[in-house]
Amino acid sequence: MERTTASATRLTRRAAFSLGGGLALSIPAFRRLRAAETLFVNTWGGPWERAAAKHLFEPFTRETGADIRPVSPVSFAKLAAQVRSGAYEFDVTTLGLAELVRAHRANLLESLDSLKDRVNWRGGLYLNGVASHAFATVLAWNQQKYGDAPRTWKDFWDLARFPGSRCLQRYAARVLPIALAGDGVPTDKLYPLDIERAFRALDRIKPSLRVWWTQGQQSAQLLRDGEVDMIGIWHGRVIELMDDNKPVTMTWEGGQIDRAYWVVARGTPRRDLARRFVEAAVQPERLAGFCKEALYGPLNPNSFAYVSEADAVRMPTSPQNYPKVFEQDIENFGGDVTQVTSRFERWVGA
Amino acid sequence: MIALGWLVAMFVAAPLLVVIPISFSDAVSLEFPPPSWGLRYYQAYFADPRWTQPTINSLIIATAVAALTMVLVTPAAFALVRHRFGGKGAVNLLLMLPMVVPHIVIAIGYYAFLSDIGLLQSFPGVILAHTALSVPVAFLVLTASLKGFDRTLERAALSLGAAPWQAFLHVTVPVLWPGFAAAALFAFVQSFDETVVAIFVSGATTETLPRRMFDSIRMQADPVIAVVSTLLFGVVALLALAAMLRRRAGG
Amino acid sequence: MRAVASPATGDAGFAVPAARGTWRPWLLVAPLLAFLAAFFLVPLGQVLVMSVTDPEPGFGHFVAIATDGFFLRVLAQTFATALLVAVLTLLLGFPLAYAMAEAGPRMAALMMVLVTMSFWTSFLVRTYAWMVILGKSGPIAWLSATLLGGAPPELLFTRFSSTLAMVHILIPYMVLSLYAALRRIEPAVLRSAASLGAPPVSVFRHVILPLAAPGVVNGLTLVFVLCLGFYVTPVLIGSPREQMIAGVIGHQVEEFLAFGEASALSVVLLASTMIVLGVYHRRFGLDRLWG
Numbered sequence: 001m002e003r004t005t006a007s008a009t010r011l012t013r014r015a016a017f018s019l020g021g022g023l024a025l026s027i028p029a030f031r032r033l034r035a036a037e038t039l040f041v042n043t044w045g046g047p048w049e050r051a052a053a054k055h056l057f058e059p060f061t062r063e064t065g066a067d068i069r070p071v072s073p074v075s076f077a078k079l080a081a082q083v084r085s086g087a088y089e090f091d092v093t094t095l096g097l098a099e100l101v102r103a104h105r106a107n108l109l110e111s112l113d114s115l116k117d118r119v120n121w122r123g124g125l126y127l128n129g130v131a132s133h134a135f136a137t138v139l140a141w142n143q144q145k146y147g148d149a150p151r152t153w154k155d156f157w158d159l160a161r162f163p164g165s166r167c168l169q170r171y172a173a174r175v176l177p178i179a180l181a182g183d184g185v186p187t188d189k190l191y192p193l194d195i196e197r198a199f200r201a202l203d204r205i206k207p208s209l210r211v212w213w214t215q216g217q218q219s220a221q222l223l224r225d226g227e228v229d230m231i232g233i234w235h236g237r238v239i240e241l242m243d244d245n246k247p248v249t250m251t252w253e254g255g256q257i258d259r260a261y262w263v264v265a266r267g268t269p270r271r272d273l274a275r276r277f278v279e280a281a282v283q284p285e286r287l288a289g290f291c292k293e294a295l296y297g298p299l300n301p302n303s304f305a306y307v308s309e310a311d312a313v314r315m316p317t318s319p320q321n322y323p324k325v326f327e328q329d330i331e332n333f334g335g336d337v338t339q340v341t342s343r344f345e346r347w348v349g350a
Numbered sequence: 351m352i353a354l355g356w357l358v359a360m361f362v363a364a365p366l367l368v369v370i371p372i373s374f375s376d377a378v379s380l381e382f383p384p385p386s387w388g389l390r391y392y393q394a395y396f397a398d399p400r401w402t403q404p405t406i407n408s409l410i411i412a413t414a415v416a417a418l419t420m421v422l423v424t425p426a427a428f429a430l431v432r433h434r435f436g437g438k439g440a441v442n443l444l445l446m447l448p449m450v451v452p453h454i455v456i457a458i459g460y461y462a463f464l465s466d467i468g469l470l471q472s473f474p475g476v477i478l479a480h481t482a483l484s485v486p487v488a489f490l491v492l493t494a495s496l497k498g499f500d501r502t503l504e505r506a507a508l509s510l511g512a513a514p515w516q517a518f519l520h521v522t523v524p525v526l527w528p529g530f531a532a533a534a535l536f537a538f539v540q541s542f543d544e545t546v547v548a549i550f551v552s553g554a555t556t557e558t559l560p561r562r563m564f565d566s567i568r569m570q571a572d573p574v575i576a577v578v579s580t581l582l583f584g585v586v587a588l589l590a591l592a593a594m595l596r597r598r599a600g601g
Numbered sequence: 602m603r604a605v606a607s608p609a610t611g612d613a614g615f616a617v618p619a620a621r622g623t624w625r626p627w628l629l630v631a632p633l634l635a636f637l638a639a640f641f642l643v644p645l646g647q648v649l650v651m652s653v654t655d656p657e658p659g660f661g662h663f664v665a666i667a668t669d670g671f672f673l674r675v676l677a678q679t680f681a682t683a684l685l686v687a688v689l690t691l692l693l694g695f696p697l698a699y700a701m702a703e704a705g706p707r708m709a710a711l712m713m714v715l716v717t718m719s720f721w722t723s724f725l726v727r728t729y730a731w732m733v734i735l736g737k738s739g740p741i742a743w744l745s746a747t748l749l750g751g752a753p754p755e756l757l758f759t760r761f762s763s764t765l766a767m768v769h770i771l772i773p774y775m776v777l778s779l780y781a782a783l784r785r786i787e788p789a790v791l792r793s794a795a796s797l798g799a800p801p802v803s804v805f806r807h808v809i810l811p812l813a814a815p816g817v818v819n820g821l822t823l824v825f826v827l828c829l830g831f832y833v834t835p836v837l838i839g840s841p842r843e844q845m846i847a848g849v850i851g852h853q854v855e856e857f858l859a860f861g862e863a864s865a866l867s868v869v870l871l872a873s874t875m876i877v878l879g880v881y882h883r884r885f886g887l888d889r890l891w892g
Contacts, residue, residue, distance in 0.1 A: 040554050045569055070400070071554045073569055077856050084858070085465035087472075089554045165755060211758040212841055217570035225379050226737040227757060244378075345856060346671050349844050355700025355712070358693050362772060363715040365730040366722055368740065372733055381738040422633040429629035436623070441630055446887060448641055450878055452830025454847040455867040458854060459644030462651060482641040485633065490891055543723045546832045546847075550854070563725045567837055571732055579726040586721045590714060 037066040039273050042079075042093035045072045046217045047240050048294055055289035056281045063280070066273055073215050076102070083108045083266050091268040092277055094260040097330045098173030098337050100129045103263065105338075110264035110271055115279050121301055129261030130278050132287065133296035136257050136316035136325055137174055140223060140238040140250035141230040153254050156230055157182035157205055164229030166205060167222055170212035172344035173328070173337055174256060175202070178232055181254055187326040192334030199347060212348060223248055235316055236295040255325035257316055259299060291315065366583065373576035380571060391573040395581075401574065404562040408542055411473065411558060415480045415541035416534045419488045422481070423533065427492040449486035453546035456483075461550045471553025479547050484537035491536050495529025648864045648871075655861030662865030672849075676869070679846040682764060682835075683828035687821045689768045690775040694820065697772075698779035699809075702786065713780075720773035728834045731766040732757065735838070763839030770834065771827055775820035782816025783809075819890055822881050826874050846870050 041057070043049040049070055057068040071090040076099050082088050095103055103109050104127040112119075112128050119125045141150050145164055149155070155162055156178075168175050176198040177190045183201035185194075202209075210228060213219040220237040222228045224246050238250040262281055264274040280286065282299075288306035291298040297317030298304065312318040316325055330337070368382065373391060375384030395401045426445070430438060448456070460479045461470070469475035503525060507517040523530075545560040552558050559578065566575055652662060666672040697716070701709045719727070733739050735756035742753030756762050786809065794804045832847040839845070844852075846866060853863040881890060 069554065073565055075855065077854075077858055080858055085461075085470050086468070087465060087470035087553060089471060206842075210755065210840075215569040218568065221379070221570045221572075225381075226753075342857065345852070348841055349849065349852075350671055350674070350842070351696050352700040352704055354696035355698075355704070358697040358772075359700075359712050359715050361693065361769070362697070362719045362776075365727065365734055365769060366719060368734055369726065369730045379738055380733050380736050382733055382736075382740045382743060422636050425629035426633040429626035433623075433626035435626045438626075441634065443882075443887065444634070444637060446891075448637070449891075450826070450874060450887075451645065452847065452867075452870055452874055454830055454832045454850050455648060455871050456641070456645060458651075458850065458860070458863055458867055459646075459648040461854065462647050462860065463644035466647075478640045479644075482637060485637065486891075539721070545723070545725055546851075549851075560723060560725055563723075563729075564833065564837075567725070567729055567732070571729070575729050576733070579723075579729060582726060583718075583722060586718060590718060590721075594710075594714070 037064075037270070037273060038069055039066055039092065039270055039277055040069050040071050040088065040090040041277070042074055042090035043070040043072050044074055044094075044216045045070075046220070047236065048216060051290050051293035055286050055293065059286055060277055060280050064273070064276065068277075079103060079263075079265055080106060080108055086267065088265060088268045088270075090265065091270045091274040092262060092264055094132065095129060095263055096171075096174070096258045096260060097328045098171075098258075098333075100127055100261050100263065101330050102337055102341075104128055108266055110266045110268065110274070112264065112275065112278065114275060118279055119282060124282070124300065126261065129263045130282055131299040132260045132262050132282055133291050133294075133298055134257050134259050134315075134317050135296050136235045136252070136255035136321075137169065137178070137232050138235045138238065138250045138252060138255040139230070140233050140248055142223065142226060142228075143247040143249050144226075145229045148249065150230065151251060151253060153178055153182040154184060156232070157201065159205060159208055162230065164208070165210040165227070166208045167211055167213055167219070167228040167231040167233075168209065169219070169232060170214050170345075170348060172341040173330070173333070174258065175232075175344065176340070177256060177326075177328070178254075181326075187254055190326065191329040191332040195335050195340060199343075202347065235314075239295055239314060252316070252321045252324040255316060255321070257325050257327045259328070260296075369576050369579045369583065372573050373580040375573050375576070378572070380573070391577045395574050395577045398574075401562065401578070404557045404559045405578075407473075407552075407556055408559040411476050411480060411556075412538045412541040414473075414477045415484055416538040418477065418481045419484045419537040420530065420534050423485060423488045423492060423537075424530070427489055427496055431493050431496040445489050446486050448483050453483075453544075457547045457550040460547055464551055470551060471556055473556050476548065476552050476556055476558065479551055480541040480544055481537075483544060483547065484540040487540050488533040488537040491533040492529055495526055495532070499526060648867050650864075651860050652864035652868045653861075655864065662862050663868075665862075666865060666869060672866070675844055675846055675849050678843055679829060679870075680873075682760075682767075682843075682845060683825050686764060686767050686771060686828045687825040689764075690772045690824050691817060691821060693768065694772050694775035694779055695813075698776045698783055698816070701776070701780050702783035716773050716776050719769075720777070724770055724833050727770050728766055728837050731762065731769065731834075732838055735762050735765075757838055759840050760843045763835045763843075766834050766838060767828055767831060771824045774823045774827065778820035778823060779813060779816040782813050782819070786812045815885070815889075818881075818885070822877060823890060826877055829874055829877075830870060 041052075043052060049072070053068075053070070057070070060066070061068060074093065076095070078089060079093060079095075080103075082090075109128040112125060112130060115130065116125060119130050124131050139150060139153060139156055142164075146162060150162055156166065168178065176193050176195065179198040179201040180190050180194060181187055182205075183197060185197075211222065213222060213231075213233075216234060216237055219231060219233045220241060223231050223233060223238070224241055233250075235250065235252075235255065238248060241248050242250075262278040264271060264278060268274060281290075284298075284300055284302035285306050287298045287300050288303040290296070291303065292307060292311045295314045297315040298307065307315075313320060315321070333340075371384060372380065372382060374387050374389070375381070376386040376388035376390050377384055430442065456479075460475075464470040464472075464475040464479070469478070499522070503521050504517050507521045508514065512520070543560060544558075545564055548558040548561040549564055552561050563575055563578060566572065653660060666676075697712065701712045701716075704712070734741060736742065737753055737755075737757070741756065745751075745753055790808060790812075791804060794808050795801075799807070830847050831845060832851060835843075835845045836848045836851065839848070847870065850863045850866045850870070853859040853866070878887065878890075881887065
């Protein structure tokens with residue numbers, strides 16, 4: 001944008017507008033009707049949003065009187081765009097590790113240092129993000145097509161044994177480690193990533209990658225409606241479909257754990273309310289409620305006091321599941337995340 | 351050839367009809383034919399502010415756009431139909447420009463422009479952008495009806511001693527109102543349907559219905575979209591029916 | 602509904618006699634011109650400016666577009682798709698427009714209703730309809746499973762699906778253009794040609810086609826130009842590997858905030874559109890396009 005042209009022209013244009021626009025005056029009056037303070041929270045929709053509304057949003061509204069408006073879809077670029085444009089569509093969002101690093105480097109996040117005393121467990125506060133929950137990208141498939149056969153990402157790459165359409169998230173930092181696992185690298189030796197090898201592996205199955213998902217809901221729809229036969233998808237979405245008796249199943253084997261962090265968009269006019277929300281969202285009991293319902297692993301250790309054995313089995317961080325999965329290791333990524341993302345996007349479109 | 355024509359007519363019409371049964375589905379998926387029927391998604395649409403709010407926003411925006419467009423276009427249309435002046439051809443072309451510039455191009459422009467003047471994601475911002483896009487269609491409709499206007503009526507009024515503004519108000523407007531109404535309707539629909547610019551410049555509180563539908567299709571393609579489609583479709587059908595009845599009544 | 606053409610009379614205004622000078626019409630046009638200048642030309646100009654200034658001054662983005670295999674392929678795909686869609690709408694639209702012009706008034710009215718209904722239905726709704734139809738649990742898959750058995754075909758997210766949907770979405774423009782031209786053919790002309798012993802095929806070739814030609818040119822131009830800039834349909838149901846230029850522009854902004862690159866691509870798209878319309882304007886006059 002022409003951020004470089006002096007802010008003076010900007011000012012005069014804005015001033016001219018507030019003087020001239022009779023139209024501009026009439027509409028804010030309409031907006032004022034919906035008074036009370038409102039916080040805009042970016043959500044993933046579906047079961048994620050239902051769980052968040054029940055365990056995080058509603059208690060917060062009861063406590064503070066502030067309304068929470070969920071906003072979707074989730075988009076990293078929108079976070080960056082709104083910091084640049086000053087027009088905020090959401091104040092609070094969740095980011096995965098790789099995105100948190102990108103956002104922190106690009107100076108898109110409001111400082112959360114004031115929460116230091118209350119978010120005091122190890123790893124709770126990281127790069128202006130507050131750790132909330134762990135989730136896994138797992139291998140899932142259409143049972144009618146493959147039965148119980150596929151076991152690992154190697155099978156995802158084995159087009160001869162398992163012909164059919166594939167789908168992954170359009171998210172470089174999550175796809176590349178999976179590609180290496182599919183190419184036979186043991187999951188404890190993935191990092192630092194051999195980026196070239198990962199792209200070569202992706203090349204091999206490219207014709208079968210019919211579509212890329214970007215939204216959690218969309219991934220569930222693609223699997224449920226049989227649009228794709230095998231998919232790398234968040235565990236919660238598959239378990240929900242399985243609970244619904246859809247002919248799909250999954251394996252924890254080779255699942256990739258990422259951590260979701262609450263962050264506040266830098267410069268939002270509702271910064272203080274946003275910080276209060278983030279603090280409230282990781283309160284042990286509320287976080288436990290959210291995680292139990294949405295099937296995530298809480299990252300606040302105090303939450304486990306509220307989690308039963310039966311709930312824990314469905315979480316990626318449970319003692320049964322944790323040995324089978326691997327974690328994102330963004331500090332040993334093996335390349336510049338932004339550059340790799342850009343290369344990946346072009347690869348997708350080529 | 352005529353039989354072939356009917357086949358193509360079926361191709362044109364049939365896909366629209368698939369949407370209606372899906373809206374009465376009771377299933378989560380896009381299964382067709384639906385495994386069970388119900389009004390579940392109609393309830394979901396009317397009960398969810400995330401659908402009703404964009405609908406209201408779109409109605410507000412489209413109404414404002416229609417009004418603003420008519421205020422701007424009406425004098426211009428009279429000038430261009432009734433006067434000859436240097437540069438008229440160029441003016442005509444300029445008025446058509448918003449119709450021929452691809453929406454994605456101007457969407458990028460509006461995104462940068464509106465954020466510079468602090469109107470990104472605001473009602474005025476969306477209304478200004480949509481008004482510019484509605485000008486050509488309203489202008490075309492209005493000039494067409496103006497060209498068909500019999501000027502001797504105005505001359506008669508003037509020769510009977512009416513002032514020009516009286517002639518305009520009591521003769522021109524009553525005769526031309528269907529043209530005005532049609533032009534305003536076209537402007538309204540242009541704004542109500544506009545998707546690409548709205549995706550880039552509307553925001554959480556100003557989200558338009560097409561933007562909501564686009565995001566929803568991208569997110570999960572659930573049957574609520576079929577409900578909205580069916581409702582929109584019903585409005586279009588009613589309008590078409592009304593137009594046909596009017597034509598029939600008018601001979 | 603869009604048939605707005607009527608002979609321009611162009612008589613000088615009487616309520617404002619010419620003697621009063623030429624400033625009056627300008628006064629009437631001025632608010633609209635000022636509005637479009639401020640709220641259309643300025644944003645459009647900003648796209649041009651960003652294409653050579655963001656993130657740094659220079660023509661780097663254009664050089665990249667002209668030399669980079671990715672962008673060149675996107676451009677080629679866009680033009681090829683637009684051409685294909687234009688030709689397909691002509692092949693499909695002609696019989697329909699012809700039937701409308703030749704069938705009885707009742708039939709013609711019914712066909713007109715079908716076409717205008719489709720025309721007035723939002724692009725999004727029609728795209729969604731194709732998503733349902735071509736989906737794995739949609740009617741085509743259901744039919745093929747019932748009649749042929751076996752696994753349903755993969756139709757969605759392919760070049761086929763987005764092309765088919767775009768043909769369907771744009772066909773009303775073609776039909777209305779063709780119909781406007783065909784309607785003007787006098788039945789008497791056809792009868793006299795036939796009575797002079799011309800076989801139907803040659804009546805078609807030597808009488809109908811030349812008379813329909815302006816409608817064909819109009820329809821092809823309209824559909825081609827609209828298709829070049831199509832965003833919604835290819836993004837929602839097209840193949841990720843065969844993106845069209847509008848989708849790439851949107852993605853550059855949405856994912857990377859690469860305004861300069863997106864603007865440069867926009868300039869290329871805008872220039873292509875303007876060249877096609879410019880040629881049309883010189884030959885026929887732009888105002889006829891929407892007639």
